[in-house]
Amino acid sequence: METVVDASTSEEANGSAVEKKPIVVFVLGGPGSGKGTQCAYIVEHFGFSHFSAGDLLRAEMNSGSENGLMIRSMINEGKIVPSEVTVNLLQQAMEESGNDKFLIDGFPRNEENRAAFEAVTGIEPAFVLFFDCPKEEMERRILNRNQGREDDNIETARKRFKVFLESSLPVVEYYESIGKLQKIDAARPIEEVFESVKTVFASINEKVKPHGRAEKKFTLLKLQLKWKMNLLRNGVCKGY
Numbered sequence: 001m002e003t004v005v006d007a008s009t010s011e012e013a014n015g016s017a018v019e020k021k022p023i024v025v026f027v028l029g030g031p032g033s034g035k036g037t038q039c040a041y042i043v044e045h046f047g048f049s050h051f052s053a054g055d056l057l058r059a060e061m062n063s064g065s066e067n068g069l070m071i072r073s074m075i076n077e078g079k080i081v082p083s084e085v086t087v088n089l090l091q092q093a094m095e096e097s098g099n100d101k102f103l104i105d106g107f108p109r110n111e112e113n114r115a116a117f118e119a120v121t122g123i124e125p126a127f128v129l130f131f132d133c134p135k136e137e138m139e140r141r142i143l144n145r146n147q148g149r150e151d152d153n154i155e156t157a158r159k160r161f162k163v164f165l166e167s168s169l170p171v172v173e174y175y176e177s178i179g180k181l182q183k184i185d186a187a188r189p190i191e192e193v194f195e196s197v198k199t200v201f202a203s204i205n206e207k208v209k210p211h212g213r214a215e216k217k218f219t220l221l222k223l224q225l226k227w228k229m230n231l232l233r234n235g236v237c238k239g240y
């Protein structure tokens with residue numbers, strides 16, 4: 001199993017450090033399982049930058065961009081927006097953050113998302129958190145969320161559950177099969193769920209040396225260069 005240490009530091013045989021990759025943790029779970037809620041706590045305790053794919057898509061939808069109408073109709077149907085749009089938004093947010101530890105929430109939601117992120121950024125997650133929650137509880141939470149989201153209605157919620165089962169669970173199963181999944185029982189109260197989350201991060205964090213300022217800057221510069229090269233090679237994303 002690849003560890004966070006592998007994701008952040010690689011060493012040549014002679015022992016000299018050659019590269020520090022950004023640390024990426026994917027946060028998955030059905031709609032309403034508590035991803036956003038737990039991410040806010042993780043940011044506070046463990047110094048990650050949090051990017052929710054859904055939040056980035058909603059901001060893009062409201063920005064008047066040319067993709068706005070397409071995003072709105074996909075979200076209202078509970079469908080998954082094409083990866084080139086979402087990966088572009090995530091990449092931009094990561095670049096602008098100045099951080100090198102990222103919690104990516106609600107992504108990858110299907111195999112296309114997963115493969116596109118890896119092809120464009122060259123980054124694999126250090127590990128993947130999966131919030132496991134019964135459908136009835138997720139439904140209750142969505143209908144009580146009160147954040148004014150157009151897709152938080154029973155009809156769209158049911159479509160989102162279907163998409164979750166058909167497209168997102170296979171990605172969760174993939175990460176389980178390669179030993180990267182950290183499954184959390186998300187049906188408990190928020191504080192109890194966070195106790196489990198903390199245990200996962202604390203055991204992994206021990207092995208992760210925080211990157212220094214200069215190191216962070218260098219990592220990001222290399223990252224940007226690599227992304228541009230991957231784009232030229234793969235042509236997965238437009239907009240450059």
Ligand SMILES: Nc1ncnc2c1ncn2[C@@H]1O[C@H](COP(=O)(O)OP(=O)(O)O)[C@@H](O)[C@H]1O
Nearest residue numbers: 031032033034035036037141144145188189190
């Ligand atoms: N463990 C929990 N128990 C009860 N309610 C929760 C819990 N976690 C989150 N919630 C509430 O459920 C709703 C959905 O949570 P959210 O974090 O937005 O989930 P997600 O991002 O997975 O859709 C929010 O209103 C949140 O306050």
Ligand SMILES: Nc1ccn([C@@H]2O[C@H](COP(=O)(O)OP(=O)(O)O)[C@@H](O)[C@H]2O)c(=O)n1
Nearest residue numbers: 031032053054075078079080081106107109
């Ligand atoms: N990777 C992603 C994430 C979200 N989305 C869209 O955004 C919607 C809301 O996602 P979200 O992550 O904010 O939803 P929650 O799981 O937080 O309830 C999804 O139902 C999709 O329509 C997407 O297309 N691709």
Ligand SMILES: [Mg+2]
Nearest residue numbers: 035036052054
């Ligand atoms: Mg969310």
